[in-house]
Amino acid sequence: MKIWYTLLFLFSFFLVQAQEIIDKDALGKCRKELNKKTCLSDEDGDRILFYLDRCPKEKGSVENNGCPWPDEDNDGIIDKEDYCPDLTGPVENNGCPLVDTDGDGIFDKDDACPTQPGMVENLGCPLKKRDCGDLYEREKARYEKDIEQLKDMNFDSLFDAICGDPDFKTFFLLPKKVLFLRNSTIGGGPECGNDAYYDCKHFEKRIGSEVLNKFWNKNNFAKFRKKTGNGIIIPVSTLFGGGELFFGWENDENNFFVSTGNPSFYKGKITDDGRENNFYYVSPQKPLKDLALIRKDNKFTDLLEVSFGISIMPKYDSDAHLGFLIRLDFSNPKSGYFSQPAKYYQYKNGKWTVTKNFND
Known part of the structure; x- marks a missing residue:
């Protein structure tokens, strides 16, 4: 057990040292304003130290400098992956709302005739009228x-x-x-x-x-x-x-x-x-x-x-x-x-x- 704690300490030490080496200026600037303990803390638990974290109180990703990716329409799909970031939509439609152009209750993605109102049993297409004849x-x-x-x-x-x-x-x-x-x-x-x-x-x-x-x-x-x-x-x-x-x-x-x-x-x-x-x-x-x-x-x-x-x-x-x-x-x-x-x-x-x- 002691060996495990020792290894964890060494890993944390080298991680801190590596980050210090990555951006010594950022650490120095942080220490001028705050203390070393705060600068090397990780309050939001996203494994990005305070002095490198642009959103130190919110969990985020390394790629976004410690900030969460925005989701403007709150549909669970982050804006950078959302084809319609301002409109709520499902994942299967890349974040865009499902459209029913002809208003027949069948979404365009499932509608064989998206611009003509039709019947569910006819795949969204109108039933063909028989000749009235006689x-x-x-x-x-x-x-x-x-x-x-x-x-x-x-x-x-x-x-x-x-x-x-x-x-x-x-x-x-x-x-x-x-x-x-x-x-x-x-x-x-x-x-x-x-x-x-x-x-x-x-x-x-x-x-x-x-x-x-x-x-x-x-x-x-x-x-x-x-x-x-x-x-x-x-x-x-x-x-x-x-x-x-x-x-x-x-x-x-x-x-x-x-x-x-x-x-x-x-x-x-x-x-x-x-x-x-x-x-x-x-x-x-x-x-x-x-x-x-x-x-x-x-x-x-x-x-x-x-x-x-x-x-x-x-x-x-x-x-x-x-x-x-x-x-x-x-x-x-x-x-x-x-x-x-x-x-x-x-x-x-x-x-x-x-x-x-x-x-x-």
Whole structure:
């Protein structure tokens, strides 16, 4: 152990002597201002003696005279090695920020088309649009064929078939004070979004609205009112796939009652988290005063909430016969359970049959 200390002392001595020899003038100048002990100290521990260290209180490198290399943008890359010393950037990009020229969320270094907004799945390049071709004519032909098929379909018997479904029967047993009736058709229209036909000219008419009008005809709505106890029914709109109710769609609700042959409908008012909207509803008798509802945080403060809806999606079998995927949505206010059974109905040989069941 003594030998080790001796060697360390000799190494330090010769190191000091070597540095003194390297710059005797600097040591002499330091000693004139300070004492020898201070001049030969290493306060910041960077192994550069005080009299040779231009930054004696900060650890630095010998190459930079004992001072730390500057990093102006604080990105962990010293300025002399930073291609963008004034801008923060990662090491893999030499200290420069990653750039996304076309603003598509894909950095230029990973973008095969850096100046054209594109899709991740296409390496940052835009999806090539297919030729619209005869899309308009094909959609028109499909619509006209569907209309011909709809003429032969008995939607009164479809409603009866749905009402006979065990899942549907459960709904009629639920206690109801006010019933929210959600009406919707899904599909039956043109493609949209970022698909290939987004900017193509589409045929204007949609089979979905035709189906909705035929399903909720005068007879079927009268059956529905009777089966649900002839209570108050308020049609509402919902977000697709969601349960939130939206009021204030006066024209749509008005048109719904007109199309179902129920001219005796009334106008109510809802206060929803402080915001007021109007709505239309039917009632077994003329109300003495306008119906007023209050809702806060998506919950009604003065009624037992029950909702029901039928979503109808046109679908086709391998022979292009039109059928419908029908999803029933109803809530049970006692258990909080919201049921969504879905079944596929087709009209063949004068009757409706369930050809496939779905579990949503």
